[in-house]
Amino acid sequence: MKKIVKTLTLLLFFGTMALAQQGCGSSSDSFGKDHPIPEGMAYEIPLAENAPAPAVDSLATDSYLQLWNGIQGGIYLYSFSYPALPDGEVYLRCFEATENIELSASRLKGASTVEVKGHTGFGPVVERQQFSIYEGDWEDYYAARVEVWHHDASTGKETKLLEKTYRVEGWMR
Numbered sequence: 001m002k003k004i005v006k007t008l009t010l011l012l013f014f015g016t017m018a019l020a021q022q023g024c025g026s027s028s029d030s031f032g033k034d035h036p037i038p039e040g041m042a043y044e045i046p047l048a049e050n051a052p053a054p055a056v057d058s059l060a061t062d063s064y065l066q067l068w069n070g071i072q073g074g075i076y077l078y079s080f081s082y083p084a085l086p087d088g089e090v091y092l093r094c095f096e097a098t099e100n101i102e103l104s105a106s107r108l109k110g111a112s113t114v115e116v117k118g119h120t121g122f123g124p125v126v127e128r129q130q131f132s133i134y135e136g137d138w139e140d141y142y143a144a145r146v147e148v149w150h151h152d153a154s155t156g157k158e159t160k161l162l163e164k165t166y167r168v169e170g171w172m173r
Contacts, residue, residue, distance in 0.1 A: 043097075049077075066079045074138065077131075078146075079126055083122045086116075088154075090125055093147045094168075104133050116150070136169055
């Protein structure tokens with residue numbers, strides 16, 4: 001009986017290892033490979049995780065949004081500065097830049113949403129809020145249009161405030 005249990009345990013162990021090596025249960029996908037960045041396309045690269053925040057210039061809208069790499073590929077942090085906004089929420093939407101495919105639609109809004117209370121002048125609205133992009137694998141880079149949206153608490157109106165293109169990779173879950 002001990003020999004049978006030992007044999008079954010070994011078979012289960014090696015069978016599980018073989019399936020893992022074949023990618024069974026992994027998130028490996030070819031999204032990044034299937035959406036190469038076109039030559040000449042302009043994009044930003046997220047800053048290193050511990051890099052200091054660059055200066056934000058109220059006259060240069062391209063400085064309003066900044067992304068940092070998070071603790072693993074596909075995990076990001078974002079900061080956003082903006083002029084006065086009414087009470088509500090700020091959140092992100094992301095799209096693959098060449099085919100306009102929405103990225104991580106079921107999770108991104110919830111992860112990136114930050115409540116705005118009486119923001120009356122130019123300044124930081126979001127500071128290093130974490131979110132993930134799930135499409136693709138580590139080091140399979142592609143271009144994503146990152147959009148910042150505002151949901152007005154009193155009117156319910158949603159307005160796109162800004163967009164910027166970044167080179168991203170997916171989080172291997």
